[in-house]
Amino acid sequence: MSTSQATKNCITLKGSATIIVEYLKYGINSILFQRGIYPAENFDSTQQYGLTILMSKDPKITSFLQNVLTQTEEWLAKNMINKISMVITNAHTKEVLECWDFKMQAEVGDGETGDPTKLTSSKELSRIQNEIRDVMRQISATVSYLPLLDCICTFDVMIHTLQNTEIPAQWDETGAVFIQNAQAVQLRSFSTGLHKVDTVVNYKMSS
């Protein structure tokens, strides 16, 4: 009995959160590189999802992402996140130029158990990763139609959580961002069986 359990492919809520956070890590780094926000020299290439992805090696950026994503994973595992927004702003004028939304939708997975914390999904990891790869490819392709970010930029990650979420130390509550004259394009979605992730890019139309 136990062996059959072990061989069965099964993703828990925690595992699903790990997969999504991994996607966010590679996705955000890829956006930083593809949109030319930081100098290309500060990136190293790695292989992931069968793609070459450029990861920032700036210690400040990596530690920022590490901190944010660790907390994100914790919340995701408790299904407390509606949406994660990566906001790209002009460093001087603070104007929001672009907003990448990663929307989280809880799913029931196999739905075998009534306890929401013990949900599992039997979706194969390779299938999930293939879906993620397709999204990552689309992120790279966005360069062809997104407007040029012709200024010094910075980025921030905003996490849209439930109302009852405790604010941890070193975290702040902020307001929503608003892009003037915006256009939204939805990319592909992927699902771990427990979370469905939609990726949407909102950008400022150049006049």
Place this chain on the structure above:
Amino acid sequence: MSQFNFVSDLQNALIKDGETCGPAPRWKKKLEASLNGSVNTTRSVLSVSYNTSFSGVQPPVKTPGKSTDTKAKKSTTTPTKTPGGGDRFIPNRAATNFELAHFLQVNKDTAEKSDEENEGKNSGNDNNVQASAHKGERQKLISEVAQIGDNKGGRILCYQNKAPAAPETHTNPLKVVYALKTPISTKSGSRYIPTTPERILDAPDFINDYYLNLMDWSGDNIVAVALGSCVYLWNAASGNIEQLSEYEEGDYVCSLSWIQEGQILAIGNSSGAVELWDCSKVKRLRVMDGHSARVGSLVWNSFLVSSGSRDGSIVHHDVRARNHKVGTLNGHTLEVCGLKWSPDFKYLASGGNDNLVNVWSLAGNGVGTATEPLHKFNEHQAAVRALAWCPWQPTTLASGGGTADRCIKFWNVCNGTLIKSVDSKSQVCSLLFSRHYKELISAHGFANNQLTIWKYPTMIKQADLTGHTSRVLQMAMSPDGSTVISAGADETLRLWNCFAPDPLASKKVANVSSNAKKSVFRQSIR
């Protein structure tokens, strides 16, 4: 008669279909479903898309049916910005939540109506006030739907220690894709390069000094050259020669530089002053001091002249201001003999007799306030006089060393790394990048006194242009980028037509355009 029956039948069918019989649209079903359940829960379950194209500022529209229509139109327009006609992207309609938007609109509207009816019965005066209150609520509702409705009642959290902004000197590398045309490298690698000079001019008394810059070619097609104590202007179009100025015995010209556009020539002399001359009127405009020794290098950046001197300093002069000295850069201990601004005017490269190449950053703190160079490259083993910026990669700098070094080195000034180093086997006196080809030309001294054309970035030798009988001191490029003039210590100036645009390539372009015209013509006939 039967045909009339048929017609009336048909009409009936059409009418029926239009009004009652057709299947209920999806939003209607959804509306019914949501009405059955509790309204509040449906709202929170449905995720409202963050599509700000129908923004909260939009005034509320009176007819709900119409308003959803216009929204749908607005939000589904494909992004028009497709630079270079790239991939066509069809936005996903799932991003715009029509059902919810419609539901909220319709729901609100019916509530409003019934309210208004009640109010109307009770008191006519209150009606207006009530209506405006409703308007306000509705505005709020629309703005919620439009943007932040997603997180209704939720919190938006962010980490306190923000990610850093990109460095000030950073430019988006994608800019190249949007704007700049990079020269196409020739396919075969073997294009015809004439190896004999097109023209040879006599240049008596040309000073054979490695540390001076005695020739420049202006945008108006005039070559300025200093011969001994005189400055001559040679009009490359007409061939006219004009003498600009003559110095007294013992004084001589050390550097010449044309303003980017126009007829203003800056002359650095042996007493450490920088003179500005208006060449159309043959008149000296002003003299700017600032150095204790001769000025061997000059470079313009719009209204700014930067001069490098034997005293090791670089001074920025604002030619418009009374107090012209706006900044001093002290990065060299010996004579500064090479000065070049990057094509985007963000970096100034300086080379000196102390074997250093310094790169100064302009961005952020303004001209001349930098006390330390952004990068100090000390890899050269001899004086650096030859400096050139790559026109299609604005952060790539090429530098060439003197007799003891003989290397051409390429630097990435973004991160300060050495990209490539090539031993040219002869002292490097001057470097120029071509604008038409991905090539550069270098001027050399002993043993062959040649000009060498290299392919960049492979650095394969394309051609040697020989002819000078003594070292080549200076090179300048014509305004159209096709011709290079070289000044040798053998007291000759030679013009080389080595970067003439490929006639075949221009023919091809012409062919393509004529073909395109034909096909359009054919289409119109069909």
